[in-house]
Amino acid sequence: MKIIYYGNPVLRETSKEVTEVTDEIRKILDEMVETMREESGVGLAANQVGLTQRFFVCEVEGNVKKIINPEIIKFSEEEIEMEEGCLSIPRIYKRVKRPEKISVKYMNEKGETVEEELDGIWARVYQHELDHLNGVLFIDKLSPLNKRLISKRLAQIKKEGN
Numbered sequence: 522m523k524i525i526y527y528g529n530p531v532l533r534e535t536s537k538e539v540t541e542v543t544d545e546i547r548k549i550l551d552e553m554v555e556t557m558r559e560e561s562g563v564g565l566a567a568n569q570v571g572l573t574q575r576f577f578v579c580e581v582e583g584n585v586k587k588i589i590n591p592e593i594i595k596f597s598e599e600e601i602e603m604e605e606g607c608l609s610i611p612r613i614y615k616r617v618k619r620p621e622k623i624s625v626k627y628m629n630e631k632g633e634t635v636e637e638e639l640d641g642i643w644a645r646v647y648q649h650e651l652d653h654l655n656g657v658l659f660i661d662k663l664s665p666l667n668k669r670l671i672s673k674r675l676a677q678i679k680k681e682g683n
């Protein structure tokens with residue numbers, strides 16, 4: 522699958538809920554896992570490969586999750602800063618502050634509803650990928666100064682792709 526880069530309007534779209542987990546979606550999820558691994562990413566949202574549907578894949582320490590119709594039910598009050606990057610915005614890494622722990626609800630690839638608590642990298646990736654499905658990028662959360670510092674690089678990605 523081809524990664525969509527910053528500047529493509531599909532990254533700013535709000536993706537649509539999945540009504541049924543079909544074999545077609547399971548196949549797409551598998552292909553997305555492959556693409557994420559090829560690109561050495563820890564997460565990949567559907568609109569990053571041009572599909573405006575609400576699902577993403579992520580992998581932390583060899584464990585893969587395929588997340589459909591994700592929700593966040595509860596955020597911790599504690600926030601932490603962690604460095605983030607994005608396959609759609611190559612070679613930009615910046616620290617972003619987000620809630621440390623979250624309670625989430627989603628559908629897995631079998632169509633089962635899953636509820637769990639996430640922290641650490643899982644919580645971070647889940648929030649980053651869910652943002653994608655709402656057309657939000659991690660660079661939107663940076664300070665005006667940091668945005669200025671990356672503006673040249675962003676213009677370059679917009680022009681050349683990667």
Ligand SMILES: [Zn+2]
Pocket residue numbers: 606607608609649653
């Ligand atoms: Zn991303």
